[in-house]
Amino acid sequence: MFEINKRDGLARLGKIKTKHGVLNTPTLLPVVNPKILTLSMDELKECGAQGIITNSYIIYKNPELKETAEKEGVHGLVNWSGPIMTDSGTFQSHVYGEIDMQPDEILNFQKKIGVDIGTVLDVFCEPETRFEEAKKELEETQKRIEESDKNKGSMFLAAPIQGGRHLDLRLKAAQMASQTKAELFPIGGVVPLMEKNNFEKLSEVVIAAKKGLDMSRPVHLFGCGHPMLFALASFLGCDVFDSASYAKFASRDSLMFTWGTRNLEELEEFPSEFSAAPGLSINELKGMGKKKRQKIIAKHNLIVSFTEIRRVKQAIHDGLLWELVENRLRVSPALMKVFSILEREIHWIGQFEPAYRYKTPIKTGQESNIRPIFSKLLNSFKTGDIVHPYFGKIPNHLSETYPFHPGLLQDDIVGLKMQNWDIERVKTILDYQFGNGIGKVFTNGETELVISRKTKRLRNLLLDGEHVASLSHRRGMFILQKKGAELLHAFSKSQKFRVTVDSETAEFNRKGKSVFCKFIEKIDSNLKCMDECIVVTPNDELIAFGKLIVSPKEIELKQQGMAVRVRSGITK
Numbered sequence: 001m002f003e004i005n006k007r008d009g010l011a012r013l014g015k016i017k018t019k020h021g022v023l024n025t026p027t028l029l030p031v032v033n034p035k036i037l038t039l040s041m042d043e044l045k046e047c048g049a050q051g052i053i054t055n056s057y058i059i060y061k062n063p064e065l066k067e068t069a070e071k072e073g074v075h076g077l078v079n080w081s082g083p084i085m086t087d088s089g090t091f092q093s094h095v096y097g098e099i100d101m102q103p104d105e106i107l108n109f110q111k112k113i114g115v116d117i118g119t120v121l122d123v124f125c126e127p128e129t130r131f132e133e134a135k136k137e138l139e140e141t142q143k144r145i146e147e148s149d150k151n152k153g154s155m156f157l158a159a160p161i162q163g164g165r166h167l168d169l170r171l172k173a174a175q176m177a178s179q180t181k182a183e184l185f186p187i188g189g190v191v192p193l194m195e196k197n198n199f200e201k202l203s204e205v206v207i208a209a210k211k212g213l214d215m216s217r218p219v220h221l222f223g224c225g226h227p228m229l230f231a232l233a234s235f236l237g238c239d240v241f242d243s244a245s246y247a248k249f250a251s252r253d254s255l256m257f258t259w260g261t262r263n264l265e266e267l268e269e270f271p272s273e274f275s276a277a278p279g280l281s282i283n284e285l286k287g288m289g290k291k292k293r294q295k296i297i298a299k300h301n302l303i304v305s306f307t308e309i310r311r312v313k314q315a316i317h318d319g320l321l322w323e324l325v326e327n328r329l330r331v332s333p334a335l336m337k338v339f340s341i342l343e344r345e346i347h348w349i350g351q352f353e354p355a356y357r358y359k360t361p362i363k364t365g366q367e368s369n370i371r372p373i374f375s376k377l378l379n380s381f382k383t384g385d386i387v388h389p390y391f392g393k394i395p396n397h398l399s400e401t402y403p404f405h406p407g408l409l410q411d412d413i414v415g416l417k418m419q420n421w422d423i424e425r426v427k428t429i430l431d432y433q434f435g436n437g438i439g440k441v442f443t444n445g446e447t448e449l450v451i452s453r454k455t456k457r458l459r460n461l462l463l464d465g466e467h468v469a470s471l472s473h474r475r476g477m478f479i480l481q482k483k484g485a486e487l488l489h490a491f492s493k494s495q496k497f498r499v500t501v502d503s504e505t506a507e508f509n510r511k512g513k514s515v516f517c518k519f520i521e522k523i524d525s526n527l528k529c530m531d532e533c534i535v536v537t538p539n540d541e542l543i544a545f546g547k548l549i550v551s552p553k554e555i556e557l558k559q560q561g562m563a564v565r566v567r568s569g570i571t572k
Contacts (some may be wrong), residue, residue, distance in 0.1 A: 001156065001183050002218050004561065007529060007550070008316040009352045010210065010237035016184075016218055018083040018116040018156065020075065021050070025218060026234045026316075028225065028309055029053040029085055030302060031244035034065055034078055038247040038298045041079050047299060048306030051082050053242045056110045056118070057089025057101060073114035085117035085158065085242070086110050090124050090188065103144045107151060117156040117184055120148045125164040125189045127201070134164040142176050149180040157181070158220065160188035165201060167208040174212030178558065184240070185213055186220035194223060197334040199232070203341045206236045211348065216517075216560035227258045227308035231328045232338065234312050235321055246305060250298035258308055259331040264297070273307070276300035319357025322371055326364050343370045351553040355528040356475045360407035363390055373403055387414035397428035401476035421449055421458045430469075433477050433532075434488065434497070441491045442468050442484060463487075480532045482568060485545035489534050499523050499535050499548065499564055509535050510543040510571060515564035523552045535564060544569045 006013040016023040030044055032054045044052065054074065059065045069077045074084055088106050103121040110118035122141040125134050145159045159182035163169030177185055187209050193202045206221065213219060218239040224230075225243015233241065249256055253264040257273055270282055276299040277285070285293060315324040329335045342349065350372040361373055368374055377391050384393035388404055389412045396419055398404050406413050419425055426449065427439030442463065450460035461468045461478070468487065469478040480488065488497055500522040501515055509515055515535055527533055529551045535544035546566040550559050 002216065004216075006317060007352075007354065008319050008321045008357070009235065009349065009354070011234045011312075011316045011321050012237075012239060013313060013316050014218065014239060016083075016240070018051075019154075020084065020116050021082045023051050023083055023240070024313075025239040026230065026309055026312055027051070027240055028230075028305055029240065029242040030246060031055075031225075031242055032078055032080075033244070033247075034059060035062065038250065038295065039302070043299060044302070047302040048309070049082075049302075051084065051116075052078070052080055053085040053087060054078060055089065056086040056106055056113070056115065059086075059113070060101070060106065060109050069113040075114060077113070083116045085184075086115045086119060088119040088121040090119070090122050090160070103148065104151065107148050111153050111155050115155055117158055118152070119158040119186065120145050120160060120182075122160040122162055122188060125162040127165045127189070127192050127198075129164045131166050131169070134162075134166050134169055138163055138169055138173055142173070145177060145180055145182065149182060156183040158184040158186050160186045160222070161209045161213070162189050163205075163208075164189060165205070167204055170205055170208035171212040174209045178212065178214040178217075182217070184218055184220055185209070186222045186240075187238070188222045190221065191223035194226070194229070197332075199229070199335050200337040200341055203232070203236060203338050206233070206238065207341070207345050207348070210237045213557065214559075215554045215557040225305065226261070227256055227305045228260060228328055228331060228335070230305075230308050231312050231315070231321065231324045232335075234316070235325045246301035247298050249301055250294045253293070253297065255297055256301040256304055258304065258328065264293075273304050274300055276303055318359050319354070320359050320362070322368075323362050323364055326367055329367070330365070339367045339370065346370055346372065346375075352551050353528060354551075355530040356402045356477065358474065360405060360409070361390075361403050377403070385415050389413065395428055397425040398432060398476075401429055401432065405476055421451055423447055423449070426458070426461060429476065430478060435492075438488070438491070441487050478532070480534075480545050480567070482545070482570060485534050485570065486542065489536070489542040494540070495522065495524050497524055497527065497532070497534050498540075499527075499533050500538060500540075501535060501543075503537055506537045506541075506543050509566060510569040512544070512566055512569040514546075514562050514566050515544070517550065517555050517559050517561060517563045520555055520563055523555060525552045527552055529554075533564060535566065542570055 001017055003015040004012045014025045027050055029051050030049050032052045034054055059069050089101055106121045123137040125137050141162050148157055159177040159180055161173045163173045187206055190202055219237055220240040221233050221238040223243055224233055224241040225245035254261050267282055277296050315321040329338050353372050379392040381394050385396040386394050386399055388394050394404050399416055399419055423443055427443055430439035430442050445464045448462040449458055452459050457473055458471045460470050466483040467481040468484040469481055472479055501509055501519050502521050505519040527548055531548045533548045536542055544566045546564045549565055550563050
């Protein structure tokens with residue numbers, strides 16, 4: 001149901017495959033009220049919508065809408081052919097109090113009208129709810145989730161994570177929901193936090209939930225529809241967002257931007273983000289009739305939102321999401337407070353950090369020092385001929401190795417110059433990548449450096465005529481070959497660099513097949529996503545080598561799918 005294609009820490013580029021099409025995540029589901037359509041379905045598509053969310057409770061309680069939905073399905077009712085998710089009425093209970101609907105009743109209705117993703121009628125836990133009451137409400141929510149899980153049929157089920165502001169309850173809720181077969185985990189009860197700009201508590205709640213959730217399934221942040229939050233929410237591991245904000249804000253002449261919200265009357269000029277009506281002047285928009293003006297502003301709000309979603313996706317692809325998040329958090333004092341949460345939780349967040357990114361990391365301010373890559377590597381070398389503006393003194397042999405390679409900082413690195421390829425440079429890189437002593441092990445014999453005639457860069461390292469490793473020019477680190485894997489296995493301590501698979505699947509990996517998460521028995525907890533690793537049996541027999549493409553923490557949290565992209569198996 002959920003295919004993860006790329007990671008950047010907790011953020012993922014993925015695909016949610018439904019009966020009515022694919023949702024490429026991260027994505028936004030615009031809220032559609034079947035009684036009041038601010039924008040047409042075609043206009044939603046033009047803005048970038050792949051799927052929508054509507055409310056099954058509203059449909060059920062309206063005789064005309066209910067009749068049409070039961071006859072033509074929810075897709076026929078709203079004239080949308082793509083994926084549709086429905087809420088269950090829980091938010092209405094938050095706004096209006098108790099609703100006259102039973103959980104099984106609304107679940108069966110969602111199934112009947114052909115919803116792709118239906119939501120459990122959970123108990124909305126207000127942030128102010130005291131612990132004991134919140135605990136009781138969570139117990140009721142979990143009971144409803146378990147019953148819905150048994151009766152959901154072929155419909156994908158969204159199991160909300162409640163618990164109010166109580167982080168231990170959020171963790172417990174996530175752990176319990178993960179025991180079900182629900183396909184999506186929405187984090188609920190958070191709209192009041194966003195309405196009060198309490199992004200600090202919002203971040204705490206999301207992190208608490210993520211700590212207990214099955215990593216193999218997507219996470220939905222209910223009610224998150226403002227573009228200034230998408231980067232942060234994705235960074236914390238949320239994959240799907242929804243909101244009616246684009247229309248609600250438009251109804252009161254409020255325009256949404258990545259840096260906040262402005263009322264039309266406050267604006268003398270259009271910011272550059274306004275593209276809903278090319279050629280339209282600010283005064284012409286102000287002079288329009290209410291209905292026409294509302295439609296244009298709603299379209300603007302949605303265009304800005306989907307543009308930011310695409311920007312987040314590209315940042316994940318480039319490995320530059322940290323930089324984007326830092327930029328977005330600096331737009332307001334309320335968002336700036338989130339830095340304190342990131343700093344407090346950095347050890348946990350850092351467990352998902354990749355070993356390298358495809359782009360050189362950038363310091364954009366003092367807050368960048370929170371990042372593990374900057375905090376851990378600053379002044380980590382006792383000596384060095386090069387003075388890097390981020391990391392202090394570094395050995396000159398690492399001048400082209402991630403994350404020290406200059407990129408845009410070339411003019412700011414003191415002592416930077418091209419280094420010739422020799423054994424000492426190779427050993428320095430190997431010791432940095434794998435730990436002190438590995439450089440000596442990989443060069444203990446007749447060593448040959450294969451240099452490209454064209455680029456004058458190192459291509460391969462040979463030892464006694466055997467191929468040990470190749471150099472990745474993109475990151476300036478080594479890629480293991482068979483001889484290198486054997487040396488690493490022979491001279492490293494127990495469990496170091498190792499991914500241990502069960503005996504039954506070992507033969508498949510020996511033949512060069514990739515390692516999947518569910519067959520891993522043990523893993524070196526110090527490994528990071530994108531690290532070189534060796535694959536062994538429970539008896540520590542070397543059977544394969546390759547690249548780890550998930551973090552050990554993800555495996556602990558029940559991540560499914562491929563874990564090691566095996567480069568080659570090793571036969572007996």
